[in-house]
Amino acid sequence: MNKFDYMSKYGYEQMVYFYDKETGLKGITCIHDTTLGPALGGTRLWNYATEEEAEVDVLRLARGMTYKAAAAGLNLGGGKTVLIGDADKVKSEAYWRAFGRYVQSLNGRYITAEDVNTSPDDMDYVAMETDYITGLAKTSGDPSPYTAYGVFVGIKATCKERLGVDTVEGIKVAVQGVGHVGYYLVKYLIEEGAVVTITDIKQDNIDRVTNDFDVTVVDPDAIYTVDCDVYAPCALGATVNDDTIDGFKCKVIAGAANNVLKDERHGKILEEHGILYAPDYVINAGGLINVYQEILGYDADEAKKKTERIYDRLLDIYRIAKENNMTTVEAANKMAEDRIQTMKNVRSNYIKR
Ligand SMILES: NC(=O)c1ccc[n+]([C@@H]2O[C@H](COP(=O)([O-])OP(=O)(O)OC[C@H]3O[C@@H](n4cnc5c(N)ncnc54)[C@H](O)[C@@H]3O)[C@@H](O)[C@H]2O)c1
Numbered sequence: 321m322n323k324f325d326y327m328s329k330y331g332y333e334q335m336v337y338f339y340d341k342e343t344g345l346k347g348i349t350c351i352h353d354t355t356l357g358p359a360l361g362g363t364r365l366w367n368y369a370t371e372e373e374a375e376v377d378v379l380r381l382a383r384g385m386t387y388k389a390a391a392a393g394l395n396l397g398g399g400k401t402v403l404i405g406d407a408d409k410v411k412s413e414a415y416w417r418a419f420g421r422y423v424q425s426l427n428g429r430y431i432t433a434e435d436v437n438t439s440p441d442d443m444d445y446v447a448m449e450t451d452y453i454t455g456l457a458k459t460s461g462d463p464s465p466y467t468a469y470g471v472f473v474g475i476k477a478t479c480k481e482r483l484g485v486d487t488v489e490g491i492k493v494a495v496q497g498v499g500h501v502g503y504y505l506v507k508y509l510i511e512e513g514a515v516v517t518i519t520d521i522k523q524d525n526i527d528r529v530t531n532d533f534d535v536t537v538v539d540p541d542a543i544y545t546v547d548c549d550v551y552a553p554c555a556l557g558a559t560v561n562d563d564t565i566d567g568f569k570c571k572v573i574a575g576a577a578n579n580v581l582k583d584e585r586h587g588k589i590l591e592e593h594g595i596l597y598a599p600d601y602v603i604n605a606g607g608l609i610n611v612y613q614e615i616l617g618y619d620a621d622e623a624k625k626k627t628e629r630i631y632d633r634l635l636d637i638y639r640i641a642k643e644n645n646m647t648t649v650e651a652a653n654k655m656a657e658d659r660i661q662t663m664k665n666v667r668s669n670y671i672k673r
């Protein structure tokens with residue numbers, strides 16, 4: 321990969337490599353676009369096999385954050401950090417505080433948060449050394465209920481568009497994965513009278529749901545062909561793929577998982593099958609909206625109100641898709657890109673004057 325060619329092609333601003341000899345801290349921050357605001361994105365700790373693998377991951381994830389924040393209407397840019405190391409070995413107070421000092425050195429161009437293999441306790445150490453951190457346990461806390469609430473209103477919007485209904489009462493929803501987000505999603509759905517089927521590979525998580533709610537449980541592989549109106553993937557990515565796509569009986573796919581479509585072309589195939597797809601980074605933005613609220617001054621009600629706007633945003637995306645003969649993913653990308661471009665124009669016009 322020629323990195324500068326790649327950065328130029330997709331409009332990246334900055335890649336920062338950092339290292340601390342004392343603690344073994346080693347990582348890369350990528351800042352994709354700061355037109356709308358400082359680049360926000362979590363810190364992922366992963367034992368990458370090669371440096372190139374880490375670079376590819378951080379580039380991809382940072383750009384994804386730009387689109388997610390822009391489409392969510394937030395004044396944030398996109399960025400991400402990957403730390404290279406074995407999560408079972410590298411962590412210590414000194415390691416995280418060294419990382420915090422590094423984040424502080426970027427002067428607020430990048431704001432960090434939790435991600436894969438970074439815990440609330442780790443982030444508390446980071447916060448001792450930097451002001452540029454959000455999503456702390458003591459402030460906005462677990463983002464999952466907000467993500468789930470956004471998915472819930474997103475399911476309602478997508479059912480409104482595809483099935484012409486204003487409520488999920490009586491609507492059959494198949495939820496794949498009842499972990500942090502899936503549990504709360506089931507709660508919202510059941511409260512409004514949806515008929516819910518769930519699956520998971522962890523019995524404890526299934527038990528937690530069946531103890532609290534009246535749902536049907538199926539085996540993990542059966543979820544793709546279950547009789548339902550809505551398939552809500554809340555476990556893994558890439559579950560809409562060549563092996564599953566012909567088996568779906570649903571009319572709507574709308575869930576929390578990232579990268580639900582294995583490949584972009586699956587968006588078009590879903591359309592041909594008459595299935596309306598809620599773009600993942602739009603419908604699962606509730607957690608990001610919640611941590612953004614922490615930067616503004618945390619207010620749980622305000623975070624919930626802003627998360628609720630996912631409903632109208634998805635209806636806008638479905639309209640843009642119809643008007644421009646695009647898939648819903650293309651329409652979401654257009655919405656994000658248009659917002660960034662508009663703000664770029666505002667700034668350059670101001671400079672010209
Ligand atoms: N937590 C958030 O706020 C948030 C925000 C945005 C996106 N997401 C995405 O939403 C998804 C769920 O997040 P989470 O925080 O609830 O994660 P989680 O790990 O708490 O829950 C995932 C659940 O899926 C189950 N699972 C894994 N493989 C499965 C399989 N093959 N079949 C059925 N179940 C399986 C797991 O056992 C677990 O119960 C993830 O893809 C995550 O990236 C989460």
